[in-house]
Amino acid sequence: MTAISAASPASFASGSVLARRNPTVKLALLFVVSLAMVFIFDPVTPAVLYVVALAAVVASTRLPLRTLALGHVPFLAFGLGILMVNALSRPGHILWDAGPLRITAEGLSVGGSLALRTLVIGILAIGFIASTDGVALMGSLHQHARLGSRITYAVLAGYRMLQEMPREWQTIRQAHAVRAQLRPDGSLPSGLAAYGRAAFALLVVSVRKGERMAQSLESRGLGLTPRTTWRKIPLTRTDWLMAAAVLAVLGGIVYASHVLGFLEGYDALFS
Incomplete structure (x- = not known):
């Protein structure tokens, strides 16, 4: 970042x-x-x-x-x-x-x-x-530059997912900390292996969320025209x-x- x-x-x-x-x-x-x-x-x-x-x-x-x-x-x-x-x-x-x-x-x-x-x-x-x-x-790009609705709303959905990723990462790390086996000194395990497991979990969560979001956009008629704009720029x-x-x-x-x-x-x- x-x-x-x-x-x-x-x-x-x-x-x-x-x-x-x-x-x-x-x-x-x-x-x-x-x-x-x-x-x-x-x-x-x-x-x-x-x-x-x-x-x-x-x-x-x-x-x-x-x-x-x-x-x-x-x-x-x-x-x-x-x-x-x-x-x-x-x-x-x-x-x-x-x-x-x-x-x-x-x-x-x-x-x-x-x-x-x-x-x-x-x-x-x-x-x-x-x-x-x-x-x-x-x-603004959709309204003034005639950017297609499929691209516009797909990018907005991806942008929303990126905004939520830090919170998802924190949740995953906390869940792993609850189930993790403590070290002999009582501290939580860390290192590349722990971060790798968290990154893989974040990838799985993101893929599943993206699939649900794609289905939601399609069910709401993504790409159908004409469309109106609620909040104009x-x-x-x-x-x-x-x-x-x-x-x-x-x-x-x-x-x-x-x-x-x-x-x-x-x-x-x-x-």
């Missing part, structure tokens, strides 16, 4: 500005920004985008700094790995040489760009996860204004980077 989910950031950001925006619009913006980052290979442009995105997420989600920092850990580790691989393996002008190891300027530039790209996508993903309820997301003018502002900022930063001579595309990989 990631640090961001472990900290349950949705509880912090539930009443924030970003949490009130339409989930489909936020997901689409995350996809567009991530797609734009694929074509950028200079370190300056993603660095500026990261600073702007970080400020926007902090201001619009009200996440505690500790939760935000923990959410960065996997992205920082991945970005550092990309930076090191490119710096040590990409040919170019050698900045440092120690036997078989050498660091090139081109490797640092491309690696830094890819690492900063990871951080940009990471901070946007953290903001999206922290401000978006899973049920509201699927409902609004798509307001503010959502469109947010989308326009994000795209304008993204386009403005990329254009300014191009005018100033920092912007580089795929040519940086072969220079």
Whole structure:
């Protein structure tokens, strides 16, 4: 489980500005920004985008700094790995040489760009996860993105099962503790074998619950059309204004980077 989910950031950001925006619009913006980052290979442009995105997420989600920092850990580790691989393996002008190891300027530039790209996508993903309820997301995708009802309700059922898994795991562990043979010192047995038995029991319980849930969905006419929506997810003018502002900022930063001579595309990989 990631640090961001472990900290349950949705509880912090539930009443924030970003949490009130339409989930489909936020997901689409995350996809567009991530797609734009694929074509950028200079370190300056993603660095500026990261600073702007970080400020926007902090201001619009009200996440505690500790939760935000923990959410960065996997992205920082991945970005550092990309930076090191490119710096040590990409040919170019050698900045440092120690036997078989050498660091090139081109490797640092491309690696830094890819690492900063990871951080940009990471901070946007953290903001999206922290401000978006899973049920509201699927409902919005069904209502506004025309996602099929079979996929929508199947994912919602799976999401509900995932929410209940920690409680199921605790129940199974407690049941095993009641029936377990105590050690000579009076303590409960632990180790891989005990956790393996609990994991197998959880798997069996989940499979049986999934089968019952599938039968329940089918008996209620899953997939039949037309269907009505009880709790509608609004798509307001503010959502469109947010989308326009994000795209304008993204386009403005990329254009300014191009005018100033920092912007580089795929040519940086072969220079």
